[in-house]
Amino acid sequence: QAVLTQPSSLSASPGTSASLTCTLRSDIDVGSYKIYWFQQKPGSPPQFLLSYRSDSDKGQGSGVPSRFSGSKDVSANAGLLLISGIHAEDEADYYCMIWHNSVSTVFGGGTKLTVL
Amino acid sequence: QAQLEQSGPEVKKAGASVRVSCKASGYTFPRSSLSWLRQAPGQGLEWVGWISAVSGIAHYGQKFLGRVTMTTDIPTNTAFMELRSLKPDDTAVYYCAREVDKDYDVWGQGTLVTVHS
Numbered sequence A: 001q002a003v004l005t006q007p008s009s010l011s012a013s014p015g016t017s018a019s020l021t022c023t024l025r026s027d028i029d030v031g032s033y034k035i036y037w038f039q040q041k042p043g044s045p046p047q048f049l050l051s052y053r054s055d056s057d058k059g060q061g062s063g064v065p066s067r068f069s070g071s072k073d074v075s076a077n078a079g080l081l082l083i084s085g086i087h088a089e090d091e092a093d094y095y096c097m098i099w100h101n102s103v104s105t106v107f108g109g110g111t112k113l114t115v116l
Numbered sequence B: 001q002a003q004l005e006q007s008g009p010e011v012k013k014a015g016a017s018v019r020v021s022c023k024a025s026g027y028t029f030p031r032s033s034l035s036w037l038r039q040a041p042g043q044g045l046e047w048v049g050w051i052s053a054v055s056g057i058a059h060y061g062q063k064f065l066g067r068v069t070m071t072t073d074i075p076t077n078t079a080f081m082e083l084r085s086l087k088p089d090d091t092a093v094y095y096c097a098r099e100v101d102k103d104y105d106v107w108g109q110g111t112l113v114t115v116h117s
Helices: none
Strands: A009-012 A018-024 A035-040 A047-054 A057-060 A068-073 A078-083 A092-099 A105-107 A111-115 B003-006 B010-013 B018-025 B033-039 B045-052 B058-060 B068-073 B078-083 B092-100 B103-107 B111-116
Touching (some): A009 A018, A018 A035, A018 A092, A018 A111, A035 A068, A035 A078, A047 A068, A047 B103, A078 A092, A105 B045, B003 B092, B003 B103, B010 B018, B018 B033, B018 B092, B018 B111, B033 B068, B045 B068, B045 B078, B045 B092, B058 B068, B078 B092
Parallel strands (some): A009 A111, B010 B111
Antiparallel strands (some): A047 A057, A068 A078, A092 A105, A092 A111, B003 B018, B018 B078, B033 B045, B033 B092, B045 B058, B092 B103, B092 B111
């Protein structure tokens, strides 16, 4: 079982909101981890969006709009990336990541967000 | 403004080695760490390893142990990743990314390494 699992695709209409999930393997407690989120558009490197452990321990990437936010669903053992007021330019691949130990990182397989 | 500039695309034959460079500018290079990641065509991101710029201490992903070496050259603010015994499934875009407080906040533009049999 993969350490981090993301749905392969998600569609949303402009102006609406979307919640992208990143489910941690059952033996890894989401409460113990800070979840990092990246956006990648075709032909470009990933861009750091935000990190989220709790409401008191989070960070926003430089220049990243506040309509991108993080959260957790503890009952589902998942990290969430919330995008409100979706714009056409939000169409991209989104990756979650954790520091699996102090020096190595693990990525989810990515979610392709299509803006209809 | 912090930037990472990577070397150009490479085409290699299976069994050969490749060395990719990542030149930092706009920030104090020795105060940071760098990770190397890769992305195979149409696939997700994979962590290759991490190096402390000032100490040169590196940690590598399990699947790359014995095949990869990461180094830094402080005078030129440049990091290097060498991958040996290349296989066709090493074909990927390789990225360097600055790590500050566990955030990968600055990325290089990527270097395409193509390995043919």
